[in-house]
Amino acid sequence: MTERVTLAQGNGGRRMRELIAQVFVTAFGAAAPDTRVDAAIVGDPGGPLVLTTDGFTVQPLEFPGGDLGALAVHGSLNDLAVAGAEPRYLTLGVILEEGFEIEVLRRLVASFAREAAAANVRLVAGDTKVVPRGHGGGAYFTVTAAGVLARPGLTPAAPRPGDRLLVSGPLGDHGVAVMLAREDFGMSGDVRSDCAPVLGLCRALWPLPGLRFTRDPTRGGLAGVTHEIATACGHGIRLVDDSIPIRDQTRVICEMLGFDALTLACEGRVIAVVACDEAPRALRRWRNLPSGRDAAIIGTIVAGASTVVLETPLGGERIIEELDDDPLPRIC
Amino acid sequence: MTERVTLAQGNGGRRMRELIAQVFVTAFGAAAPDTRVDAAIVGDPGGPLVLTTDGFTVQPLEFPGGDLGALAVHGSLNDLAVAGAEPRYLTLGVILEEGFEIEVLRRLVASFAREAAAANVRLVAGDTKVVPRGHGGGAYFTVTAAGVLARPGLTPAAPRPGDRLLVSGPLGDHGVAVMLAREDFGMSGDVRSDCAPVLGLCRALWPLPGLRFTRDPTRGGLAGVTHEIATACGHGIRLVDDSIPIRDQTRVICEMLGFDALTLACEGRVIAVVACDEAPRALRRWRNLPSGRDAAIIGTIVAGASTVVLETPLGGERIIEELDDDPLPRIC
Numbered sequence: 001m002t003e004r005v006t007l008a009q010g011n012g013g014r015r016m017r018e019l020i021a022q023v024f025v026t027a028f029g030a031a032a033p034d035t036r037v038d039a040a041i042v043g044d045p046g047g048p049l050v051l052t053t054d055g056f057t058v059q060p061l062e063f064p065g066g067d068l069g070a071l072a073v074h075g076s077l078n079d080l081a082v083a084g085a086e087p088r089y090l091t092l093g094v095i096l097e098e099g100f101e102i103e104v105l106r107r108l109v110a111s112f113a114r115e116a117a118a119a120n121v122r123l124v125a126g127d128t129k130v131v132p133r134g135h136g137g138g139a140y141f142t143v144t145a146a147g148v149l150a151r152p153g154l155t156p157a158a159p160r161p162g163d164r165l166l167v168s169g170p171l172g173d174h175g176v177a178v179m180l181a182r183e184d185f186g187m188s189g190d191v192r193s194d195c196a197p198v199l200g201l202c203r204a205l206w207p208l209p210g211l212r213f214t215r216d217p218t219r220g221g222l223a224g225v226t227h228e229i230a231t232a233c234g235h236g237i238r239l240v241d242d243s244i245p246i247r248d249q250t251r252v253i254c255e256m257l258g259f260d261a262l263t264l265a266c267e268g269r270v271i272a273v274v275a276c277d278e279a280p281r282a283l284r285r286w287r288n289l290p291s292g293r294d295a296a297i298i299g300t301i302v303a304g305a306s307t308v309v310l311e312t313p314l315g316g317e318r319i320i321e322e323l324d325d326d327p328l329p330r331i332c
Numbered sequence: 333m334t335e336r337v338t339l340a341q342g343n344g345g346r347r348m349r350e351l352i353a354q355v356f357v358t359a360f361g362a363a364a365p366d367t368r369v370d371a372a373i374v375g376d377p378g379g380p381l382v383l384t385t386d387g388f389t390v391q392p393l394e395f396p397g398g399d400l401g402a403l404a405v406h407g408s409l410n411d412l413a414v415a416g417a418e419p420r421y422l423t424l425g426v427i428l429e430e431g432f433e434i435e436v437l438r439r440l441v442a443s444f445a446r447e448a449a450a451a452n453v454r455l456v457a458g459d460t461k462v463v464p465r466g467h468g469g470g471a472y473f474t475v476t477a478a479g480v481l482a483r484p485g486l487t488p489a490a491p492r493p494g495d496r497l498l499v500s501g502p503l504g505d506h507g508v509a510v511m512l513a514r515e516d517f518g519m520s521g522d523v524r525s526d527c528a529p530v531l532g533l534c535r536a537l538w539p540l541p542g543l544r545f546t547r548d549p550t551r552g553g554l555a556g557v558t559h560e561i562a563t564a565c566g567h568g569i570r571l572v573d574d575s576i577p578i579r580d581q582t583r584v585i586c587e588m589l590g591f592d593a594l595t596l597a598c599e600g601r602v603i604a605v606v607a608c609d610e611a612p613r614a615l616r617r618w619r620n621l622p623s624g625r626d627a628a629i630i631g632t633i634v635a636g637a638s639t640v641v642l643e644t645p646l647g648g649e650r651i652i653e654e655l656d657d658d659p660l661p662r663i664c
Contacts, residue, residue, distance in 0.1 A: 006657075008655075008656070008657045008658060010551075011551060011552070011655045011658055012550065012551025012552030012553075012556050012597070012655060013552050013555075013556060013595070013654045013655025013656055013658070014654050014655065014656050015655075015656065015657060016551075016552075036487075036488055036489075036560060036563075036564050037415065037487070037488075038384055038411040038414065038415060038547065038548075039382050039383065039384035039411045039412050039414075039415035039417060039477075039479075040382065040383050040384065041380055041381075041382050041415070041417075041481055041484075042380070042381050042382070042383055043380050043381065044377070044379060044380050044381065045376070045377065045381055047376065048373055048374070048375050048376050049373075049374050049375065049376065049377055049381065049478070050371050050372065050373050050374070051371065051372050051374055051421060051423055051456050051457050051476075051478065052370055052371035052372065052423070052457050053423035053424065053425045053457045053458065053459050053474075053476060054425065054459045055425040055426070055427050055459050055460075055461040055474065056461075057427060057461045057463050057467075079370040079371045080371050082370065082371075083369065083370060083371035083373070085371060085373075089383060091383055091384070091385035091476050092385065093385045093386065093387040093425070093474035093476075094387070095387050095389060095427070095472055095474070124383050125383050125384050125385045125476075126385065127385050127386045127387050127474075128387075129387040129388075129389045129472075129664075131389050131469055131472075132469075134466060135389075135467075135468060135469040136467060136468065136469075137463055137464075137467040137468075140427055140461075140463075140472070142385075142387065142425035142427070142459075142474035144383075144385060144423050144425075144457075144476035145371075146381070146383065146478070147371075149373055152373075155368075155369070156368055156369075157368075215370065216370075218344065219342075219343060219344025219348075220343070220344030220345050220348075221344075223345075224344050224345060228368060231368075232368050263345070265344070322345045322346055323340075323343045323344060323345025323346065323347075324340070324345055324346050324347065325338075325340045325347060326340060326343055326345070332461075
């Protein structure tokens, strides 16, 4: 096979079959989908089906703590988990740019296969297209994940005044890790992406009757999620600055570069809204998990207008706005 | 809103919500998915689930007989139909290039919404990413379709010697229409894409016990599909040149440009393999449908090596190869 992707590898003929066999089927091994069919019969899910889709266009394609392949798996499966679903199936649509290195593609696909296997989720359908040089960013993955509803009733409209907001770990690491890896800033650091599955964190809270809503703070970060909740439930949110876990290094880099960590993406954290009396229990459950060691209660749902307010350490208040005209693309 | 796509419209903040509300939600109207959730609970499919995924990178984005939006719906739903499934749900992942015209996007999304509604299929989840100028081809759509198995047992391994191959209509129109629309050839013509649903054609054959396999000849065309069948079932295929429906204009353009119509993509045709004694019945059923008016029996499965042979009008024979190094990208 060639060392770089060619247009002929997208033509539906022999070169495409070779690419799929030698890169994709090889990476998935026994778990590879049947490449002879255009649609996969996956059987009866045995419960209410939950579907989600996400495009992944991160740049660079490999960064400390993750890569496009791992991000595509976690980003998709995490959307199911926070919706209260157990993931079952994945589909993968790949758009490759002519000239892209096959060796890098192999690494990204191997990473995807490894994370899917670790999550016990099956890739059931795939598609590969090749676009001419200058019409792509190397590789884009679009993933759809299908699961079965395990914890119904989670909606951003459910939170009520008095409910507590929890976060499962430090914010902003993914966004900072990807931006530093881009080398536009001439800086480097030890910050690694938090890219990881959140299903365990979600499952830990599903038994709590007072669990109202969970969401992973990806694009738009905590600012985005809190605005979504406030808008949907019709109440305000007060966050306590001191209580929000952010790693020192992430905080320093954000200050140097002028970013607000509250708007930066995470890819392995969960924001949960829990009834006041069950919040301590939820916190304990999270802190008992390795991925929830740094979990914290960070705020409260309050009656009144749908605004998000941050209480600062000196007793001040700052209105938290969601991202506006900031171009912070391709962190996912 | 701006007239062209900006990077901020992919940042997960206010600009992105505006884009989604004003372009996507507007186009789908009452059928728009709930944009407040990251995953859609679609309920129990009530039967074996069938999943398929496809990326659409066609260039130009609008061409005689179709556009990216219509192609994305038909291409995905047709993969379910030929697999024996009734389509139910769609997801749509959009990758937009910075600077892409919002007005063109509106047209493509409106087309997607119109065709999905006509097919009685619901868009349940979506995602939008924006990549920097020079990293995309304007717009790429990746669609996953989910359906319920209605006609089990269709596999490319099923055909047996003596079975007949049928095609539902003229070949190659989509490929030719898209290539002419690209204006690289300084030619124009009246050829329109055959881009259309094939569910009706598939349903018409499902009751036949002798139906072995159906497939839509998209990338790779009839040559690709026949090779897949021959390889999977372990038998040969003989096609009769005279019997293969190809429009005169498509044939002339193929001859002028040096393309083989048997390798060109269709987006609204079906190839079916049917037991010999049921082939005439299958043909009648197709010809009774407007989309199957020009259907024909075009070949036979034969014992022996897995090769595909074309019998020419003068009694000669030509081995049909699948596409090899030909770069024929972006016709879908």
